[in-house]
Amino acid sequence: MTTAWVLTPDRTGSPAIYEVECTSCLAGSGPADDDDGPAVWALRHARETRHTGYRRIVTDFRRALAAD
Ligand SMILES: [Zn+2]
Incomplete structure (x- = not known):
């Protein structure tokens, strides 16, 4: 029998990082x-540069768990 794996939010490490x-x-x-x-x-x-385009980067973490 093959073990099923699921990807879940990792609450044990770093919280999300915003940039x-x-x-x-x-x-x-x-x-x-x-x-x-x-x-x-x-x-x-x-305001200082008149640059108007921005890339928003959100990094969060997942942990793979064996479902059974
Ligand atoms: Zn700039």
């Missing part, structure tokens, strides 16, 4: 524990 990157000059906010810091960084960067 924003400018698509014009590739400057970045750096990683943060929530969305607020990167958003504030992007708005400040837009």
Whole structure:
């Protein structure tokens, strides 16, 4: 019999990581524990540079478990 595996949210390690990157000059906010810091960084960067495109990167983690 083959063991079934499922992919589940990993609650044992790091929580999600949020980051924003400018698509014009590739400057970045750096990683943060929530969305607020990167958003504030992007708005400040837009005001200072007039760069208006941003890539929002959210990294979260999964853990594979044997179902039986
Ligand atoms: Zn920029």
